[in-house]
Amino acid sequence: xxxxxxxxxxxxxxxxxxxxxxxxxxxxxxxxxxxxxxxxxxxxxxxxxxxxxxxxxxxxxxxxxxxxxxxxxxxxxxxxxxxxxxxxxxxxxxxxxxxxxxxxxxxxxxxxxxxxxxxxxxxxxxxxxxxxxxxxxxxxxxxxxxxxxxxxxxxxxxxxxxxxxxxxxxxxxxxxxxxxxxxxxxxxxxxxxxxxxxxxxxxxxxxxxxxxxxxxxxxxxxxxxxxxxxxxxxxxxxxxxxxxxxxxxxxxxxxxxxxxxxxxxxxxxxxxxxxxxxxxxxxxxxxxxxxxxxxxxxxxxxxxxxxxxxxxx
Ligand code: MTE
Numbered sequence: 001x002x003x004x005x006x007x008x009x010x011x012x013x014x015x016x017x018x019x020x021x022x023x024x025x026x027x028x029x030x031x032x033x034x035x036x037x038x039x040x041x042x043x044x045x046x047x048x049x050x051x052x053x054x055x056x057x058x059x060x061x062x063x064x065x066x067x068x069x070x071x072x073x074x075x076x077x078x079x080x081x082x083x084x085x086x087x088x089x090x091x092x093x094x095x096x097x098x099x100x101x102x103x104x105x106x107x108x109x110x111x112x113x114x115x116x117x118x119x120x121x122x123x124x125x126x127x128x129x130x131x132x133x134x135x136x137x138x139x140x141x142x143x144x145x146x147x148x149x150x151x152x153x154x155x156x157x158x159x160x161x162x163x164x165x166x167x168x169x170x171x172x173x174x175x176x177x178x179x180x181x182x183x184x185x186x187x188x189x190x191x192x193x194x195x196x197x198x199x200x201x202x203x204x205x206x207x208x209x210x211x212x213x214x215x216x217x218x219x220x221x222x223x224x225x226x227x228x229x230x231x232x233x234x235x236x237x238x239x240x241x242x243x244x245x246x247x248x249x250x251x252x253x254x255x256x257x258x259x260x261x262x263x264x265x266x267x268x269x270x271x272x273x274x275x276x277x278x279x280x281x282x283x284x285x286x287x288x289x290x291x292x293x294x295x296x297x298x299x300x301x302x303x304x305x306x307x308x309x310x311x312x313x
Contacts, residue, residue: 048220049219064131082178102119104240132226163243165197167239167241188235189250195303231263
């Protein structure tokens with residue numbers, strides 16, 4: 001059963017800004033109705049995208065202005081819903097995320113089909129404010145909600161053969177009209193080396209701005225890997241596989257010369273068709289310098305010691 005706190009039971013540390021509070025309250029009312037439905041329903045896991053109750057605020061923050069929520073939710077890359085920046089918000093409105101399942105396989109001791117709620121502990125959700133740097137040279141600062149991917153991986157007990165983790169997005173052309181065109185090989189695929197997947201910064205995200213993940217941002221669950229170009233942060237994940245070999249990834253399959261497997265943000269390595277030295281922060285007038293590893297050098301550079309970052313772009 002879903003236990004929803006009344007507003008007056010919320011502790012001081014959980015108090016949210018007023019606008020978010022009102023939006024959340026609406027959601028909680030919807031949640032109460034859902035709770036009743038659940039009581040009457042013989043099925044478990046009928047809930048749509050993950051409900052956001054209380055969460056640990058500001059677990060990782062930035063001393064930078066947060067991008068307007070409206071911009072983050074309306075300027076998107078989600079090719080399953082079209083290639084225009086406004087397509088996903090418009091065309092993903094009816095995307096059905098209820099009863100979401102994630103299939104886990106490969107080199108691990110706990111393969112199987114999991115309900116989202118069984119992989120992501122809704123009581124462990126934390127807020128992390130990260131930069132997002134798209135390979136197209138724009139960026140945002142987003143307050144994500146989620147749990148470290150490492151905590152999920154630990155539950156799944158990868159074997160010592162697991163050198164990589166591969167992810168896939170849902171493939172359902174009836175719901176995702178962009179999949180009727182072969183812009184990419186569907187489903188969208190991404191992957192990380194196991195140490196990258198276990199890095200404390202890597203987040204499995206179920207929400208943003210204090211609320212459930214909007215469909216256009218990758219509901220109900222997506223990856224957020226802040227030191228890599230945005231296309232590594234795969235949306236609407238339905239499968240997680242532990243592999244011994246480096247898995248194929250969508251953008252690399254489409255144009256390997258332009259999009260490498262690693263795709264760490266690196267102002268010194270240009271895209272063959274444009275410079276990566278600067279970026280346009282959405283909402284800003286002037287461009288700013290792009291930072292090595294998107295500003296997360298201290299936390300992640302050690303993973304690439306001795307690696308030629310030009311060859312392994
Ligand atoms: N995941 C899927 N399944 N399909 C996509 O087209 N686009 C990627 C990434 N994840 C994409 C995806 C790209 S290029 C970026 S920059 C980010 O999602 C954008 O995330 P946002 O729309 O939430 O800002």
